Amino acid sequence: MDPAIIDCLQYANWSEKIFRQMRAGGLDAVHATIAYHESFRETVLNVEAWNRRFERHPDLIVRGLTGDDVRRARAEGRTAIVFGLQNPSPIEDDIGLVEICHALGVRFMQLTYNNQSLLATGCYEDEDTGVTRFGRQVIAEMNRVGMVVDMSHSAERSTLEAIDLSSRPIAITHANPAWWHPARRNKSDAVLRALTDRGGMLGFSLYPHHLKDGSGCTLRVFCEMIAETAGRYGSEHLGIGSDLCQDQPDSVVEWMRNGRWSKVTDYGEGSAAAPGFPDQPGWFRDNRDFPTLAEGLRAVGFSEAETAGIMGGNWLRFYDASFGPETA
Amino acid sequence: MDPAIIDCLQYANWSEKIFRQMRAGGLDAVHATIAYHESFRETVLNVEAWNRRFERHPDLIVRGLTGDDVRRARAEGRTAIVFGLQNPSPIEDDIGLVEICHALGVRFMQLTYNNQSLLATGCYEDEDTGVTRFGRQVIAEMNRVGMVVDMSHSAERSTLEAIDLSSRPIAITHANPAWWHPARRNKSDAVLRALTDRGGMLGFSLYPHHLKDGSGCTLRVFCEMIAETAGRYGSEHLGIGSDLCQDQPDSVVEWMRNGRWSKVTDYGEGSAAAPGFPDQPGWFRDNRDFPTLAEGLRAVGFSEAETAGIMGGNWLRFYDASFGPETA
Numbered sequence: 243m244d245p246a247i248i249d250c251l252q253y254a255n256w257s258e259k260i261f262r263q264m265r266a267g268g269l270d271a272v273h274a275t276i277a278y279h280e281s282f283r284e285t286v287l288n289v290e291a292w293n294r295r296f297e298r299h300p301d302l303i304v305r306g307l308t309g310d311d312v313r314r315a316r317a318e319g320r321t322a323i324v325f326g327l328q329n330p331s332p333i334e335d336d337i338g339l340v341e342i343c344h345a346l347g348v349r350f351m352q353l354t355y356n357n358q359s360l361l362a363t364g365c366y367e368d369e370d371t372g373v374t375r376f377g378r379q380v381i382a383e384m385n386r387v388g389m390v391v392d393m394s395h396s397a398e399r400s401t402l403e404a405i406d407l408s409s410r411p412i413a414i415t416h417a418n419p420a421w422w423h424p425a426r427r428n429k430s431d432a433v434l435r436a437l438t439d440r441g442g443m444l445g446f447s448l449y450p451h452h453l454k455d456g457s458g459c460t461l462r463v464f465c466e467m468i469a470e471t472a473g474r475y476g477s478e479h480l481g482i483g484s485d486l487c488q489d490q491p492d493s494v495v496e497w498m499r500n501g502r503w504s505k506v507t508d509y510g511e512g513s514a515a516a517p518g519f520p521d522q523p524g525w526f527r528d529n530r531d532f533p534t535l536a537e538g539l540r541a542v543g544f545s546e547a548e549t550a551g552i553m554g555g556n557w558l559r560f561y562d563a564s565f566g567p568e569t570a
Numbered sequence: 571m572d573p574a575i576i577d578c579l580q581y582a583n584w585s586e587k588i589f590r591q592m593r594a595g596g597l598d599a600v601h602a603t604i605a606y607h608e609s610f611r612e613t614v615l616n617v618e619a620w621n622r623r624f625e626r627h628p629d630l631i632v633r634g635l636t637g638d639d640v641r642r643a644r645a646e647g648r649t650a651i652v653f654g655l656q657n658p659s660p661i662e663d664d665i666g667l668v669e670i671c672h673a674l675g676v677r678f679m680q681l682t683y684n685n686q687s688l689l690a691t692g693c694y695e696d697e698d699t700g701v702t703r704f705g706r707q708v709i710a711e712m713n714r715v716g717m718v719v720d721m722s723h724s725a726e727r728s729t730l731e732a733i734d735l736s737s738r739p740i741a742i743t744h745a746n747p748a749w750w751h752p753a754r755r756n757k758s759d760a761v762l763r764a765l766t767d768r769g770g771m772l773g774f775s776l777y778p779h780h781l782k783d784g785s786g787c788t789l790r791v792f793c794e795m796i797a798e799t800a801g802r803y804g805s806e807h808l809g810i811g812s813d814l815c816q817d818q819p820d821s822v823v824e825w826m827r828n829g830r831w832s833k834v835t836d837y838g839e840g841s842a843a844a845p846g847f848p849d850q851p852g853w854f855r856d857n858r859d860f861p862t863l864a865e866g867l868r869a870v871g872f873s874e875a876e877t878a879g880i881m882g883g884n885w886l887r888f889y890d891a892s893f894g895p896e897t898a
Contacts, residue, residue, distance in 0.1 A: 282611070282614075283610070283611060286610075286666075286667070286670055287664075287666070289670060290664070290666030290667070290669070290670060291666075293666060293669050293670075294666070336615075336618070338615070338618030338619075338621060338622070339614070339618070341618070341621050342614055342617060342618060342621075342674065345673055345674050345675070346670065346673050346674070347673070
């Protein structure tokens with residue numbers, strides 16, 4: 243059997259076409275964002291929409307709650323869908339909703355999405371005041387129930403504090419090193435070192451704003467960056483979190499950036515001249531291109547075992563360790 | 571090991587004292603009502619309150635999602651708590667909330683609580699129009715995911731229709747035969763026959779308004795009624811659903827009866843002269859009295875096997891068959 247393939251972040255306009263592409267690409271699991279700015283009740287509606295998809299496409303997708311669910315999906319030729327929140331808005335101001343969301347299948351939660359949240363500071367704020375009083379309690383609760391702290395969209399100090407406060411390894415599911423491409427969403431060497439020193443995981447993003455040369459980034463340059471990252475922090479801490487937003491209209495990236503909080507358009511990583519989703523690189527357009535990515539890793543010198551780890555094995559090990567209750 | 575003991579309906583003012591009494595009485599599982607008139611979000615707060623109780627009293631109680639959870643609780647000397655709704659208000663007008671509530675642990679839902687609901691007619695309405703359009707779909711969805719249809723507070727025609735429409739056996743978790751005590755909440759021979767013919771379960775209530783002679787009902791008279799019921803419908807369809815509302819202030823029975831729907835006080839089974847909770851019979855005051863009940867069953871001639879079935883074995887078999895997804 244080929245090694246597992248896992249993509250640890252997507253937010254597509256979900257359809258049977260995309261689920262079939264996941265199967266064609268050999269995806270065993272996809273971490274799917276189910277909320278950006280939604281309230282708890284709105285998030286539940288999104289879970290309901292997923293429940294209908296599971297019911298309609300049992301041959302293609304299945305709920306993913308544990309690493310073993312991913313293995314089962316793999317054995318059955320299906321893709322396990324793991325839920326995640328990109329913002330803590332679904333837990334509102336109610337710490338009890340962490341366990342409720344876990345019961346509903348949520349396995350990742352970002353403490354912030356660009357802005358200040360009730361928990362920590364996002365990467366677009368001018369001042370980063372670190373993890374809040376509520377944030378400390380929520381991290382402890384996430385640790386207890388088995389929900390992964392994701393700091394992909396958080397600011398530097400908040401991220402370092404979250405790594406330190408969390409009793410379990412955390413994740414940056416979708417970002418690249420800032421030393422390769424200094425975008426606001428990419429992460430400093432200090433963050434990546436602290437993250438991986440504590441057993442945390444980095445998922446490499448294929449969202450063009452996170453790539454050197456944007457949409458023009460080549461597979462070789464991308465994979466050389468992964469090789470350099472592996473050299474610095476160890477390949478066992480690395481995976482993919484493509485940030486693929488396939489088939490979404492541009493209104494969705496506007497929602498992602500502006501939610502209900504802004505009356506003036508915030509362009510985030512885009513600009514007034516280029517407000518929409520950027521074009522994907524030609525070698526990574528959709529889920530069918532994962533084998534290409536694996537080829538790219540081999541071409542820059544990764545062994546079969548290292549390639550298998552980065553393509554999914556490392557995430558699978560992390561899922562095993564992270565999705566259940568904390569053991570004493 | 572002694573046979574399992576299960577009480578298939580309680581709504582106590584939950585406390586460590588009561589959980590210790592459950593252990594003293596040998597209760598392996600209790601079906602606990604978590605909502606009467608609550609909205610979805612309010613019901614989630616009630617689940618959160620239970621999550622805190624599970625966290626605080628892991629030596630006494632544990633979440634019960636399956637029959638095997640009850641067996642595990644039993645082996646570990648704990649009581650499994652199974653969630654149920656006495657009214658469909660938590661699913662609002664949203665069929666997707668059936669599966670969401672199931673994911674949160676709900677295993678029983680009454681289609682009505684005394685009044686007309688969006689699903690069916692309650693036993694206090696003048697006109698009984700049967701199961702509604704929404705109700706038919708909800709029954710099918712409950713069947714699919716493994717949530718038991720409970721018609722304890724429903725009207726006759728609605729109950730007969732629900733028995734017929736449901737592809738899986740249903741339950742009347744807490745009521746007695748009307749031929750023994752003709753209270754509005756007790757059930758006709760026709761209902762009990764249809765229920766048990768289709769494999770459904772009846773839980774005997776110990777709520778004084780459902781008892782012949784009310785609070786003065788004797789253990790012997792109660793157990794003779796059970797013997798007569800077993801003779802008519804078969805003892806394998808019988809269990810206990812005590813309707814114990816221990817340590818609740820009278821304001822709670824007022825809430826149960828009036829929710830937010832009534833501006834004039836509805837006394838339900840009580841009266842203006844006796845608006846509060848009635849006194850329990852002396853031989854059944856709290857969870858410690860379950861062994862007394864078992865003695866009473868033996869005293870009227872039930873065999874050890876029949877007694878074990880009525881005290882919990884029959885519910886356990888029903889839980890095994892009912893709480894998981896429907897199989898083709």
